[in-house]
Amino acid sequence: MRSVFALTLAGLALFAQPQSESLLKNAITLHQSGDYSGAIRLYQEYLKWRPDSLDALSNLGAALAHEGRFAEAITEYNRALKIQPKNPQALANLALAYYKTGRISEAREQLESVYPLLPNNQQIAFLLADCDLRLGDYKKAIALLDPWEKNMPDDLGLSYLLGTALIRDQQTDRGSQVIDRILRHGDSAEARLLLATAKLNAHDIPGARGDLEKAIELNPRLPEAHSYLGLAMLSAGDFDAAATAFRAELQIDPYNFTAIFQLGVLAKRDQHFEEALSLFERSLVLHPRDAAVEYQIATVELATDQVVQARRRLEKLVQASPQFLAGHVSLATVYYRLKRREDGDRERAIVRQLTADEEMKKAAGK
Amino acid sequence: MIRWFFLAGQLAALGTSAAQDCEVCHRREAEAVTSAPMSHALQHAGQSELLKNNPDLSFRSGNFSYSIRRENNRSIYSVTDGTGSISAPIEWAFGAGIVGQTYLYRRDDAWYEAAVSFYPDLKGLDWTPGHAERFRRNLEEATGRTIDPAETRRCFGCHSTTAVWSGASDLKSLTPGVQCAQCHAGAAQHAAAVRRGDAARTVMPKLAAMETEELANLCGKCHPSWADIAANGPRGVLNIRFQFYRLTNSRCYDSADRRIACTACHDPHGSLAKDSSSYDSKCQQCHLAGNNARAKLCPVSKRDCIACHMPKVDVPGLHYRFTDHQIRIARAGDKYPD
Numbered sequence: 001m002r003s004v005f006a007l008t009l010a011g012l013a014l015f016a017q018p019q020s021e022s023l024l025k026n027a028i029t030l031h032q033s034g035d036y037s038g039a040i041r042l043y044q045e046y047l048k049w050r051p052d053s054l055d056a057l058s059n060l061g062a063a064l065a066h067e068g069r070f071a072e073a074i075t076e077y078n079r080a081l082k083i084q085p086k087n088p089q090a091l092a093n094l095a096l097a098y099y100k101t102g103r104i105s106e107a108r109e110q111l112e113s114v115y116p117l118l119p120n121n122q123q124i125a126f127l128l129a130d131c132d133l134r135l136g137d138y139k140k141a142i143a144l145l146d147p148w149e150k151n152m153p154d155d156l157g158l159s160y161l162l163g164t165a166l167i168r169d170q171q172t173d174r175g176s177q178v179i180d181r182i183l184r185h186g187d188s189a190e191a192r193l194l195l196a197t198a199k200l201n202a203h204d205i206p207g208a209r210g211d212l213e214k215a216i217e218l219n220p221r222l223p224e225a226h227s228y229l230g231l232a233m234l235s236a237g238d239f240d241a242a243a244t245a246f247r248a249e250l251q252i253d254p255y256n257f258t259a260i261f262q263l264g265v266l267a268k269r270d271q272h273f274e275e276a277l278s279l280f281e282r283s284l285v286l287h288p289r290d291a292a293v294e295y296q297i298a299t300v301e302l303a304t305d306q307v308v309q310a311r312r313r314l315e316k317l318v319q320a321s322p323q324f325l326a327g328h329v330s331l332a333t334v335y336y337r338l339k340r341r342e343d344g345d346r347e348r349a350i351v352r353q354l355t356a357d358e359e360m361k362k363a364a365g366k
Numbered sequence: 367m368i369r370w371f372f373l374a375g376q377l378a379a380l381g382t383s384a385a386q387d388c389e390v391c392h393r394r395e396a397e398a399v400t401s402a403p404m405s406h407a408l409q410h411a412g413q414s415e416l417l418k419n420n421p422d423l424s425f426r427s428g429n430f431s432y433s434i435r436r437e438n439n440r441s442i443y444s445v446t447d448g449t450g451s452i453s454a455p456i457e458w459a460f461g462a463g464i465v466g467q468t469y470l471y472r473r474d475d476a477w478y479e480a481a482v483s484f485y486p487d488l489k490g491l492d493w494t495p496g497h498a499e500r501f502r503r504n505l506e507e508a509t510g511r512t513i514d515p516a517e518t519r520r521c522f523g524c525h526s527t528t529a530v531w532s533g534a535s536d537l538k539s540l541t542p543g544v545q546c547a548q549c550h551a552g553a554a555q556h557a558a559a560v561r562r563g564d565a566a567r568t569v570m571p572k573l574a575a576m577e578t579e580e581l582a583n584l585c586g587k588c589h590p591s592w593a594d595i596a597a598n599g600p601r602g603v604l605n606i607r608f609q610f611y612r613l614t615n616s617r618c619y620d621s622a623d624r625r626i627a628c629t630a631c632h633d634p635h636g637s638l639a640k641d642s643s644s645y646d647s648k649c650q651q652c653h654l655a656g657n658n659a660r661a662k663l664c665p666v667s668k669r670d671c672i673a674c675h676m677p678k679v680d681v682p683g684l685h686y687r688f689t690d691h692q693i694r695i696a697r698a699g700d701k702y703p704d
Contacts, residue, residue, distance in 0.1 A: 206501050236501065239514045270516040326597040333593045336579040341621050344579070348614065348621075351596050359601070359704065 020049045024056060036063045054083050058090050065093065070101045088117045092124060099127065102255025102286050104134045122148070129161050134257065135287065138169035156182065160190045167198045189219035196228055200235070208232045224249070227258045239266060257286045264296060273300050291321040298330055307337050325354045387557045388546045396546070398635040403462035404544040408525035414459035416467050416484050417441045425482050425491035430508045432482045432491060434469070443471055443480050445509040452509045456480070460525050464638075465686045468494050470521070471510070477518045478510035485685040498683060524588035528554070549573065549584065549634065578620075578627040582610050585628050603702050606679045612691035615703070618652065618661065619693075625651045642673045649675075 027042035043060035050056060061076035077094035080087060095110035108131035115124055125148060132141035145162045152158055159182050166175035175198060182191045192215035199208035212229040215222055230245035243266050249259040264279030277300055283293045294317045301310035314331040318324060332347035389396035399405050411417060421436035429447045434456065436442075444453040454471040461467040461483075469480040483494040502508040513521065522529045522540060527548045529540035547553040550570055559568040576584065583591060595611035605611055610628065613619055619626055631648045632638065639645065649671040652661035664671065677696045678687040690696075692703060 206503075209501075237496070237511065239516070240512070329593050329597040333583075333591075336621065337583075341579075345621055348592075348596075352615070355596070355601075355704070 020046050023049070024053075027056075028059070031059060031063055036066045039063045040067065052083055054080050054087060054090070057083070058087070058093065061090070061093055061097070065097050065100070070097045073097045074101075086113075086117065088114050092118070092121075095124075095127070099131065102257075104131050104255075104257075104286060105288055107131050108135065126157065126161060129165070133161065133165055133168070136168075138165045141165040142169060142171075153181075156185060156190075160194070163194050164197065167194055167201065170201060172198060172201070187214075187218070189215040189222040189225065192218065193222060193225050193228065196225075196232070200228065200232060203235075205232055205235045209236070221252050223253050224256070224258075226252065227256050227262075230259065230262060234262065239269070242266065255286060257283060260286065261293060261296075268296065268300055268303070271303075273304055276300055289320065291317055291324050291327065295324065295327050295330065298327075302330065302334065307334055310334050311338065323354065325351060325358075328354065388553065391560065392546075395635040398633070398637075399546065402635065402637050403464055404634075406462040406543050407460070408522070408540075408542040409459045410542065411441050411456040411459050411469065412439045414441070414463075414467065416463045416486075417456070417459060420484065420489070423484065423491050427493075428502070430502065430505070434482075434484075434491070441469075443469060445481070445505060447505045447508065450505050452505055454478075460521065465684065470513070477513045479513055480510050481508060487685040492685065493683060495684065544588075548588075574629070576627075578622070578624055581627045581629060582614075585634075586610060601704050603679060603681055605704065606681055606688045606690055607684075609689075609691040613693070616691070616693040623652075642670050645672050646670065 023042055023046045027039050027046060030036075030042060031039035040060060040063045043056050043063065046056050047053060047060065057076050057080035061073040061080065064070070064073035064076060074094060074097050077090050077097060080090040081094065084090070091110050091114035095107045095114065098104070098107035098110060108128065111124060111128040111131060115121075115128055118124055125144060129141040129144045132138070132144065142162065142165045145158060145165065148155075148158055149162055159178050163175055163178035163182060166172075166178060169175075175194075179191060179194050179198070182188065182194065192211045196208040196211035196215065199205075199211060209229070209232045212225055212232060215225045216229065219225070226245045226249035230242045230249065233239075233242035233245055243263060246259040246263045246266075249256045250263075253259075260279050261283040264276045264283060267273075267279060268276035277297065280293050280297045280300070284290065284297075287293060294313060298310045298313040298317065301307075301313065311331070311334045314327055314334060318327045318331055321327065328347050328350045332344045332351065335341070335344035335347060386396070417434065417436065420434075423434040425432040431446050431448075433444050434441050435444070441456045442453055443456050444451055446452075452473075454473055456469045456471050458470040459467050460470065463484070463486060466483045466485045468483040471478050471480060479494060481494055481497045481500070482491040484490070485492055497511065500507070500511065519529070519531065522537065525544070526540040526542050527545040530538040532538045541547075550556075550573065552568065552570060556565070556568040556570050559565050573581070573584065586592070586594070589610060590608045592611045592614045595605055595608045599605070613626070613628075614621075616626075624630060625648075628634075630651070631645055646669055650657065650668075652658040653663060653671070655663060664675075666674070672689070674696065675693050676689050676691065679690050679702070680687055694703065
């Protein structure tokens with residue numbers, strides 16, 4: 001990720017305007033020496049003279065990002081992109097700022113724009129694949145990583161990303177081959193996490209728990225290991241342990257969608273509705289329009305007697321995701337509560353049809 | 367034990383939710399409730415007839431041996447793996463004991479569900495539902511399952527009436543079993559107003575006037591509702607226990623018709639009618655010439671309708687034959703409809 005920032009630094013330029021030349025020069029010097037706050041001040045001063053300077057805006061964004069001021073950095077990158085919409089450095093840096101703040105779908109949007117412009121940039125490819133993974137778009141991640149695998153089959157990072165995508169996409173055979181390749185380099189936290197993911201998919205909860213505990217022992221700060229341990233504990237019915245694991249994940253990655261969302265579900269279960277809503281709102285920032293999150297918010301609305309609000313949300317939800325069974329179930333309940341019997345009966349019939357379709361699919365798969 | 371006697375005293379003083387408070391005016395219902403299984407859905411372990419009548423129970427699986435032994439007025443739950451053991455007095459017995467009875471005990475300020483339950487059909491112990499598949503890597507895991515505060519409140523919330531909590535999971539007071547106030551919200555205020563001679567100000571909602579779906583939601587607070595099962599499962603034969611889910615899948619289910627509501631067949635104040643022919647008149651509310659043009663008449667028999675149309679189904683591990691509430695023409699060899 002640092003190398004993406006480097007794209008911007010490589011683009012630093014000197015400017016011809018005599019009265020501001022020294023100002024920009026000084027800003028760049030401070031920036032390169034690591035004095036980001038000093039650089040920010042001078043870039044901002046310079047931009048008063050040259051508000052349309054693409055490089056100054058981009059550099060200012062990078063300095064702000066270094067300071068952790070991502071929201072301001074995003075504003076500056078967007079200003080830069082208004083001047084030159086296809087500027088690869090600004091696009092990449094904007095994507096990274098979104099990624100760092102957990103706005104994964106927006107990060108992916110920017111990366112999808114910049115990847116065709118820099119098709120050989122490994123970091124951009126891997127970051128885009130990671131966004132696909134985080135958004136649950138496993139097939140897209142696999143399609144993106146496949147060509148890279150041919151050229152660099154021994155790259156551990158690539159194997160890990162590809163293996164994760166394959167296992168989560170239930171492509172167990174190919175996923176196992178990738179895991180074997182990783183394990184040839186010795187036991188590692190990453191390999192254990194992958195094994196655990198495969199076991200969770202196969203409903204081998206004790207096996208998954210063992211691998212996750214080992215993964216955490218090998219690397220307590222491995223992203224997603226605690227979150228997956230939380231899922232394993234949820235499956236085992238140990239809700240306290242699950243909540244502890246999700247909280248541990250958020251210490252490592254405050255934008256982990258699974259951890260935030262599941263903590264919301266647990267808060268709702270404990271009838272802490274305000275806390276649940278706040279966690280679901282955070283989840284929606286990470287996964288905008290996510291059907292599962294919208295559904296959970298609707299169930300909180302239902303539980304707190306906001307029936308009309310719940311109806312509106314659920315109607316929108318099933319319109320956008322007509323196969324979302326739980327949405328239809330709740331909508332039927334809402335209609336009955338609102339004494340709209342015919343609508344309730346219609347939704348209930350849809351639920352029956354979806355359930356039957358699901359059972360048929362399962363039977364065909366056996 | 368001392369603690370619970372103390373609580374019982376408090377409850378009597380409060381006089382809130384037990385059937386005795388309602389008996390003054392609603393004698394028939396109150397008397398019926400007292401003997402109904404629902405009012406025995408929770409019992410102090412010391413008062414459980416099942417535990418009194420079965421003073422020495424045991425069960426073995428792999429390395430682990432389980433026992434429930436009566437000592438004085440207490441039942442002690444013990445588990446051993448041959449080298450160590452864990453024992454705790456059972457505090458509460460959940461279930462009237464028709465299908466089974468499950469036990470809760472406390473250790474280190476936490477509530478636990480015992481790994482084994484009593485099944486009348488077996489006259490003995492077997493896994494508590496859900497425990498057969500659990501981790502048992504050590505004695506601790508083999509003994510029972512911790513119940514977190516939210517689940518504890520849900521368990522007592524359905525199996526007792528007006529449970530009052532102190533902190534996350536400390537029970538301050540409760541009335542064991544499903545008593546009047548469990549369904550009739552505001553019963554305590556109503557009883558108090560009656561005592562003051564001011565009954566008109568606290569008129570109770572007429573539950574009998576509820577529509578089929580409303581009633582299902584009321585019962586569904588404890589007997590999982592259609593929505594609970596439709597959204598979360600279980601699928602297959604395990605959902606036989608969820609009567610309203612099954613009932614709504616019946617062809618004859620009509621959300622606008624009270625003749626298919628829970629209380630059309632079951633008296634919420636009384637015991638479950640065991641004689642299958644006693645339900646015939648309920649079926650004939652529709653399936654009788656002239657009662658409902660859309661309802662077909664059975665060409666085989668006019669008696670014992672539920673014996674054929676609501677078959678009994680065995681559920682693995684639960685040692686009980688449950689009545690399938692999905693009313694249908696059930697043919698031998700048909701797949702369980704879900």
